[in-house]
Amino acid sequence: SQQGEEDPQALSIQEGENATMNCSYKTSINNLQWYRQNSGRGLVHLILIRSNEREKHSGRLRVTLDTSKKSSSLLITASRAADTASYFCATDEVGDTGRRALTFGSGTRLQVQP
Amino acid sequence: SQTIHQWPATLVQPVGSPLSLECTVEGTSNPNLYWYRQAAGRGLQLLFYSVGIGQISSEVPQNLSASRPQDRQFILSSKKLLLSDSGFYLCAWSVGSSSGNTIYFGEGSWLTVV
Numbered sequence: 001s002q003q004g005e006e007d008p009q010a011l012s013i014q015e016g017e018n019a020t021m022n023c024s025y026k027t028s029i030n031n032l033q034w035y036r037q038n039s040g041r042g043l044v045h046l047i048l049i050r051s052n053e054r055e056k057h058s059g060r061l062r063v064t065l066d067t068s069k070k071s072s073s074l075l076i077t078a079s080r081a082a083d084t085a086s087y088f089c090a091t092d093e094v095g096d097t098g099r100r101a102l103t104f105g106s107g108t109r110l111q112v113q114p
Numbered sequence: 115s116q117t118i119h120q121w122p123a124t125l126v127q128p129v130g131s132p133l134s135l136e137c138t139v140e141g142t143s144n145p146n147l148y149w150y151r152q153a154a155g156r157g158l159q160l161l162f163y164s165v166g167i168g169q170i171s172s173e174v175p176q177n178l179s180a181s182r183p184q185d186r187q188f189i190l191s192s193k194k195l196l197l198s199d200s201g202f203y204l205c206a207w208s209v210g211s212s213s214g215n216t217i218y219f220g221e222g223s224w225l226t227v228v
Contacts, residue, residue, distance in 0.1 A: 033216065042204055042219035043158075088157060090217075101148060101173075102217055106157035 005105050006089060012111040019076040021108040023089030024069075030092045032065055033102065034074050037086045046074075046087075081114040116141035120205045120220030127227055133178075133192040135223050137205030140186065145207040147188040148217065149180055152202040164188060200227045 007022045023032070031050045035043040049056045049065045049072065056063045062075040076083055086109045090102035120137045127133060139145050146165050150158040160173045162180035170180050177196060181189045188205060205220040 040202075040222070040224070042206075042221045043217075045216045045218070048216065101146075101160050101163045103160070104150075104158040109155075 006087070006108040008108060009106070010109045010111070012113065013079055014113050015079060015081055017079055019079050019083070019110055019112070021074045021087050021110070023072045023074070023105055025072075025089075025091050025105075026070065027091075028094040029067075030094055032063075032072050032092070033090045034061075034063060034072075035088045035090060035104075037088065037107070039085070043088065076110075079110075079112045081112050084110060084112045086110070116207075116218065118205060118207055118218060118220040120223055122223060123221065124224040125226070127195050127225065129197055129227055130194045133190070133195050133199070133225070135190040135203055135205070135225075137188045137190075137220060138186055139188075139207045142186070142207070142209055144185060145209050146215075147182060147186075148204075148206040148208075149188065149190045150204040150206060150219075152204060152222075154201070158204065162190070195225075195227045197227050200225055 005024050011019060013019050029051055031048055033048045034046045036046050037043045047058045047061055047063050049063050051067055054065060060077045065072045072089060086107040088104050088107045090104045092102055117140045148163045149161040151161050152158050162170055162172055164170050164182045167182050167185055178192050203223045203225060206217045208215040208217045
């Protein structure tokens with residue numbers, strides 16, 4: 001079953017605006033990662049945030065993690081048309097080390113209008 | 115640098131025919147290897163993962179199978195395809211014993227079963 005669930009499922013904004021995507025999960029995690037997927041392509045890792053971190057930045061990306069609410073958000077600032085893609089959160093569940101695999105959510109489709 | 119190759123990129127197969135998707139990783143040793151499936155507009159479903167040669171873990175019951183004949187080769191197979199096997203198949207790799215390591219994806223294989 002899917003651990004992470006992204007919200008919204010789809011988001012359309014104008015170039016220059018900020019885009020915020022949310023992810024909720026159900027079990028305790030070691031870390032949470034965000035990935036990007038261009039249409040019909042493989043996924044690309046964007047950023048990882050550990051369970052003891054609350055916020056992390058990478059360029060125009062800002063990720064927050066609230067373990068008490070079991071949720072994370074991905075903020076893309078000053079969006080560009082090239083940011084158009086699907087964005088997925090993926091969780092590494094506590095006690096699941098034997099599995100060595102992440103559980104992905106269903107993704108948010110972001111459309112940035114030029 | 116590490117690279118991952120996955121082929122074929124697209125294929126159309128009749129119901130009941132066999133399937134073989136291949137994936138190889140270069141530039142790393144003893145990677146963890148994964149096969150994910152993505153239905154149209156949906157998230158990723160983990161099908162199989164492997165932590166070493168001959169070691170395959172299956173996530174969901176299905177008519178697919180996986181094999182790892184060499185350290186950096188991962189093969190997804192089926193003896194008889196079903197219509198429901200249609201989808202986008204992604205091979206991926208990671209290194210290390212932690213389940214929270216970054217996963218690197220191939221470009222995917224589009225399978226249409228007709």
